Amino acid sequence: MESNAYTRTAIVRTVKNAPAGYLDLTIEEPAIAGAARPGQFVMLRFGRTLDPILPRPFDIVETVGNGRSFRLIIKIVGAATRLLESVRTGDEVRVTGPLGAPITDFNCRSLALLVRGCGAAAVIAFLQEARRRGIAVHSVLSASSASKFILRDEFAALSDTLILATDDGSAGEKALGTDVLRRLLAERKVDRVYSCGGGPFYLPFLEEWERSKISPVYLFLESYMACGFGHCHGCAVPRRDGGYSLVCRDGPLFRLSEVKDPCLIYQ
Amino acid sequence: MPDLSVTLAGVKLKNPILPASGTLETVDTPMLAGDLSQLGALVNKTVTRDRRDGNPPPRVWETAAGMLNSVGIPSIGIDEFMKGGLPRLRARNDRIIVSIAGFSVREFVELAETVAAAGLADFIELNLSCPNLESGVLWSTDSGLLAEVVGGVRRAVNVPLIAKLSPNVTDIAEMAAVAESAGADALGLVNTFRGLAIDVRVKKPALGNTTGGLSGPAVKPLALYAVWSSYRRVRIPIVGMGGICSWRDAIEFMLAGATAVAVGMYNFVEPGCMWEIRDGIDRYLAENGFNGAKDIIGLAHRNQ
Ligand SMILES: Cc1cc2nc3c(=O)[nH]c(=O)nc-3n(C[C@H](O)[C@H](O)[C@H](O)COP(=O)(O)OP(=O)(O)OC[C@H]3O[C@@H](n4cnc5c(N)ncnc54)[C@H](O)[C@@H]3O)c2cc1C
Numbered sequence A: 001m002e003s004n005a006y007t008r009t010a011i012v013r014t015v016k017n018a019p020a021g022y023l024d025l026t027i028e029e030p031a032i033a034g035a036a037r038p039g040q041f042v043m044l045r046f047g048r049t050l051d052p053i054l055p056r057p058f059d060i061v062e063t064v065g066n067g068r069s070f071r072l073i074i075k076i077v078g079a080a081t082r083l084l085e086s087v088r089t090g091d092e093v094r095v096t097g098p099l100g101a102p103i104t105d106f107n108c109r110s111l112a113l114l115v116r117g118c119g120a121a122a123v124i125a126f127l128q129e130a131r132r133r134g135i136a137v138h139s140v141l142s143a144s145s146a147s148k149f150i151l152r153d154e155f156a157a158l159s160d161t162l163i164l165a166t167d168d169g170s171a172g173e174k175a176l177g178t179d180v181l182r183r184l185l186a187e188r189k190v191d192r193v194y195s196c197g198g199g200p201f202y203l204p205f206l207e208e209w210e211r212s213k214i215s216p217v218y219l220f221l222e223s224y225m226a227c228g229f230g231h232c233h234g235c236a237v238p239r240r241d242g243g244y245s246l247v248c249r250d251g252p253l254f255r256l257s258e259v260k261d262p263c264l265i266y267q
Numbered sequence B: 001m002p003d004l005s006v007t008l009a010g011v012k013l014k015n016p017i018l019p020a021s022g023t024l025e026t027v028d029t030p031m032l033a034g035d036l037s038q039l040g041a042l043v044n045k046t047v048t049r050d051r052r053d054g055n056p057p058p059r060v061w062e063t064a065a066g067m068l069n070s071v072g073i074p075s076i077g078i079d080e081f082m083k084g085g086l087p088r089l090r091a092r093n094d095r096i097i098v099s100i101a102g103f104s105v106r107e108f109v110e111l112a113e114t115v116a117a118a119g120l121a122d123f124i125e126l127n128l129s130c131p132n133l134e135s136g137v138l139w140s141t142d143s144g145l146l147a148e149v150v151g152g153v154r155r156a157v158n159v160p161l162i163a164k165l166s167p168n169v170t171d172i173a174e175m176a177a178v179a180e181s182a183g184a185d186a187l188g189l190v191n192t193f194r195g196l197a198i199d200v201r202v203k204k205p206a207l208g209n210t211t212g213g214l215s216g217p218a219v220k221p222l223a224l225y226a227v228w229s230s231y232r233r234v235r236i237p238i239v240g241m242g243g244i245c246s247w248r249d250a251i252e253f254m255l256a257g258a259t260a261v262a263v264g265m266y267n268f269v270e271p272g273c274m275w276e277i278r279d280g281i282d283r284y285l286a287e288n289g290f291n292g293a294k295d296i297i298g299l300a301h302r303n304q
């Protein structure tokens, strides 16, 4: 496997605190931005602190600024992400990337996508490429309430159909993401189903759909990571045929039927 | 230009910086941060006789200035390793340490014989200290077993042996002395410290295997003391490790008595750190007027 990942000190070019509880960052690093492919992520560290000491994984949302920069959307959840809240334009961060297996398989004509919360960050670059290849995209975007949608405009621009669902009914339908997806799949045939986010709650329906053999299901997985590049074996996910795959090296995207009890960290 | 080379158990290394076993994948990896041939030696992730999958997730958990891991030695098994892994490792550096772990003295001996027969290893490292294997640390926490396993392998092979010991003992210098008398040519000090974390969200142990091994800067003073006290007790050379993140840390270990130093978890944080540490040692030696890296091994004892 040839490596095209780099560890660099990069400059934060723009910082937005939107929506509340999230950071929307643009980071200038031409080598990493230039090498990034759909489905990849970076390991990011801010402040060279000893606690937290490990860098954290964040999806490359998209490449911007003539391919010199990339965009991250970060949910503030714990020690490292809280530290990032103090990031300002012009600050330096340490970044390793692009990491993960790029998505190269676009062998389909249509796909359905179920996304919740920060899962949105993982799929934009993938959808951009899918659209470029003329694949029809039907998206279901789920959130607890209207103010919690991430990248909603991007989804609208990249989807042939977009259905919004909220837990409290403040936008779109008051419904569970999986119920909306179930209906969508009953109404139109798609070649593939993709899902990202939603923790373990989406699994029962996705597994049911996979068993139906109507269209295969693909899942963007998360895992605790130490390195992000296949050295620590920390990010293992059990494989259905025995043994483990590494989320950082073999994923983050997996065919649902290949993995067993994927550890979906619920935030 | 100071001479960075050191001699470990009769084998010359071009510099004293090595990766710690299990923290640098050298074949089939998506990322290498530097030129592997420029490190003092390479070491594989410990290999076992049979194929092993490793432990259930979560396998890593961050702690203050360190991390717990319960990876549990996923291994392709010795046959695959001898066919694929070792020849490819061999091609990447002129010095290779092969780390092995057995579940009985017999297994250790057979593994060592297989490795020695191929003639591709400069050293065999006996991992006598994995806290994530059932009975893993017993090999170096029970002096009788330690003497038996090191002695058994010693009688079977001529390749220089590094005994990698567990810090989970009352007096590691005592265990170092046992390993030395049983025929070890060098010591690896230290493996991880057994530890625990509890995930308060789910109210149960955070790691899939319940306990794990602690490493990183949090353990550095403990590891440094292990090297210091063993250096006073034994004559065989020491590969020092535990929390090394910078050239300053590496120099501390050498001044305390380490002939070579290994970097573990910090490879995950700063993938290029080993090469920076090597350059930092070079600068330190030059600035302090030393002719070579050898001159500082154990110097803190003589300066006391
Ligand atoms: C491939 C991948 C891509 C990701 N992309 C994004 C993204 O685009 N945007 C975003 O907001 N989040 C993303 N995450 C999750 C993000 O990495 C975690 O939210 C973050 O690590 C939390 O760090 P913390 O210190 O703030 O939280 P803490 O909970 O204090 O972290 C403690 C430990 O848990 C680990 N951890 C906690 N939550 C997660 C998690 N969900 N996944 C992996 N490790 C976790 C941390 O690395 C650390 O070791 C991604 C995770 C993975 C694996």
Ligand SMILES: Cc1cc2nc3c(=O)[nH]c(=O)nc-3n(C[C@H](O)[C@H](O)[C@H](O)COP(=O)(O)O)c2cc1C
Binding pocket: A232, A233, B020, B021, B022, B023, B045, B046, B069, B071, B073, B099, B127, B130, B164, B190, B191, B192, B214, B215, B216, B217, B219, B241, B242, B243, B244, B262, B263, B264, B265, B266
């Ligand atoms: C993820 C991980 C995997 C490890 N795997 C092994 C192993 O397979 N064999 C071994 O002898 N030591 C293993 N170790 C221990 C290291 O080689 C080293 O002794 C220890 O981590 C202390 O160094 P550090 O503080 O620099 O990490 C592992 C450590 C970590 C963090």
Ligand code: FES
Binding pocket: A224, A225, A226, A227, A228, A229, A230, A231, A232, A233, A234, A235, A236, A246, A247, A248, A249
């Ligand atoms: S995070 Fe280290 S191997 Fe995947």
